[in-house]
Amino acid sequence: MLTIQTDDNGFKIAELSAVGGGRVVISNYGKEYVIDIGSVSSVNPNGLGGNDWIRSVSDIKRHVRDIESTRWLSAEEKQSCIEFLNSIAN
Secondary structure (H helix, E strand, O other): OEEEEEOOOOOEEEEEEOOOOOEEEEEEOOOOOOOOOEEEEEEOOOOOEEEEEEOOHHHHHHHHHHHHOOOOOOHHHHHHHHHHHHHHHO
16 A cells, blocks of 8 residues: 655655565655656565656656566556656646
């Protein structure tokens, strides 16, 4: 289940603990940020993963494709992450 919170800096943070193991964290810094507007961090059930910046609104499509191709997330978990990613562009 995806939970969305606001951190101490006012950034929206979506966290998903996958049913099959693993975790995805998506940060939304806001479209007005000059360098990066967010980040995506994921760790699969085996502990392998990484972090990648969301550089611009147009970069969100690449992150959506990455989530869609993830094998260890269920269809519902993927959809939740994709909806949050797309909300960053709005």
